[in-house]
Amino acid sequence: MTPAPTPAGRPLEAAQAALAAEHAAAYGYGVIGARTAPERANEAREAHGAHLARRDALTRTVRELGGSPRPSEAAYTLPFAVRTPGDAERLAAEIEDRVAGAYSDLVRSAEGPLRREAADALSAAALRAARWRGVGVAFPGLAERSGRARTG
Template identity: 40%
Template sequence: MADDGLLDEGTETAALNEVVAAEHAAVWGYGAVGAALPGDARGPAAAAEVAHRDARDRLVALLESRGADPAPREAGYTLPFPVLSEVDAATLAVALEEGVSAAWVRVLDQAAEPAVRELAVGELGAAEVRAVGWRAAAGRIPVTDAFPGL
């Protein structure tokens, strides 16, 4: 069934589109994270940006293969707070990972296909692993979330 690009609540395609939107925001947000870090500390931000870009591109291809219109990226995004330090950068990275995790949990709730469910579990786990590192860098305790995305 083709989707006209609108987020039709309660469907796997709508949930996948929510993740595309979250991944767009994460890719953009990691630019701000990296910019606030010293050059020798940008590796994790660059790796996270690539991971989110790859996930987004896989989702776009999946949606297009279904005849659905993927959520478009916005021209820019509003940061939830000013990013003026390394701690701010790590805190923003946590927010980005938690936002993506919440979207992946919605996919788990709406997934009709086992392959989509497996993709969601894998990406949710990867987002939490990245978030653990960023929580530690931000000085947050605990560094783990027993139920990421909820």
């Protein structure tokens, strides 16, 4: 469920990685929707819809960049078992962090309107992560990379 970082300067590869992150997010929100607390169900539905819309936009972007859009996997391995509403909220925050990371790569590699769209997507993912977590992070899109650097 973790898209690999892409080298800066390669918009098609970064767009493909962001598309893979959106596929995984859409899958993850299916799980979240089944386990989230009733008072957060609308938030989960809205986030799911936002990821589907970004996925569709990235599919078009990949084609415009001359690529063949990466298909969704049949299933994704979740980073932990999701049994409670608290687990669902933690998964949502982690998904949004991962999506922000993928868009961070796209921001670095793209130019013009694509860069703006990627920055908007990064910002939206960071805001959703903060809402799910209850607190934001200093550098959205870079937090998981710094965590891997400390542990890996």
